Amino acid sequence: MKNNKKGNRKVIIWSIIGVLAVASGIALYAMPKKTNYTEVKPMVGNLATNYSYSGSVEAKNRQTVLADKTMQINEIKVKEGQQVTTDSVLMTTVMGGEIKPKIAGEVSTIYVEENAQLMPGSKLIDIVDYSDLQLKVQVDEYDLSAVSIGKDATVTIHSFSKDVSGKITDVSKEGEYANGVTNFIATISLPKDSNLRVGMSAEAKVLNQSVSNVVLLPMSALQFDANNSPYVLIKDSNNNNTPKTVAVTLGINDGVHVEIKSGVTANDTVLVPPTVKPTGFGSGSPMRQSTKETATPQGSSGGAKGQ
Template sequence: MDKNRKKNKKNKKWIAALVGTAVVLFVGSRIIAPKPVAYEAVEAKTEDIITWYSFAGNIEANSREVLLSDSPFTVGEIYVEVGDLVEEGTELLESGSEENPKSGIEGEITEVFVKENESVSPGTKLVSIVDYSALEVVVKVDEFELDAVTEGKEVVVRVNALNKDYKGTVESLSKEGTVMNGVTYFMAVVQLDYDDALKVGMSTEVTLLKEEVKGAVTLPMTAIKFHDDNTPYVLKMGPEGTTVKRHEENLSH
């Protein structure tokens, strides 16, 4: 009788062990087996890819003059007023000497600093002139981008206030750099074609071509994932709803 009970207990233990093993195997297989992954499908497209260098700057006048007195005199008649357009060599006011002060450039009178019958000493400001027909943009260029910004190169100048693009040309590049926060910058001057809508001080964005690829296979950035080492991959639908990784060298396949 005792022998039969011991035998039954032993058989029950074996059955329980077998059931437990079956449960573990079943659960493990469910965990290990690939599961369908829900994701949004996107379509690869063939497009041209263009990248640009971009620099910020403001419109400036590249030709301006502030006329100073070179000797003491009493101002006589003033021949110009603010807003007048003058040619180079135009007499500006009467100085009582054989030769009156003349404009050194062509441009617009922007300020008259003296009044008639006023006594002035050497070095006194008399008149300021700005040539608004010759405008430029001065931008800071990082030392690592100097190869791209060369004299004579055509650029696109975006004038934010006008929401308009203009053609420009790199006129010059400074020979000495300025260090700011550990980074060396060089100043590039971009010449602009005349447009009456352009005003000194307007903010601009100067761009020039960096790289261009024709007929590249493209995907939305949301479809591209990255490994810990920053190498890209995408997920493609595999058998039975599983996903398959396609790495950088296979992204177009």
């Protein structure tokens, strides 16, 4: 009997210990876990959005010199790569005629040989003015308001990652319909630059919207509720730094940064959950910038940069 009582006592003790262990585990699991937020400080700065169009560099002036009648070439007086003017004699005919270009430029291609018999309309020589280059881009009908003549454009030459300043000099009055939309051709003048070559690919950026001295946040700091309304979590120093949900009103964005019209000030600290990796700028750090971004901190000498 004594042994049975001792055995029962041990079972009861271990049962109590087991219940306490399970209860402790449940309590620990049920306790709220601390979230490691990333702190982001809003910045006051400038922001711009841009329309972007792609094209290739071409010469503004070029001429293909053609035979205006039946002729036989006597002598070719120039060679490819030679600079010529409108007074230069390109070639002569056996009948004593002289053929001159209508533009100044460089002889890019010679199509004929001496003593060749030619029919009217035959190609003789190509003259290209490589000192006056331009960029032609396609603009769809919905963007026409952004590409008015005289408007500035920032042109990025892809091959050497260089930005040059251009100006819109012409917009075609007739468009071409394709795939449900009508496209027009905008012509952008380019500055003289010895590095520019005909055929280089380029991207033109034309200003759409810009704002100055506004509160900016990385777009990754934003969250959205079930109604797709934007909000952020703000550090609340009056409540043990517990995050406070604050609705925000948004302005323009460039895909990286967004203008905050209301809800957040530059004095707030925005908390970003660990599932979201903030980009742009963090606590106490200057705003990240590259040639693709448009946001600039207040006081920056760079101003608003196009995208």
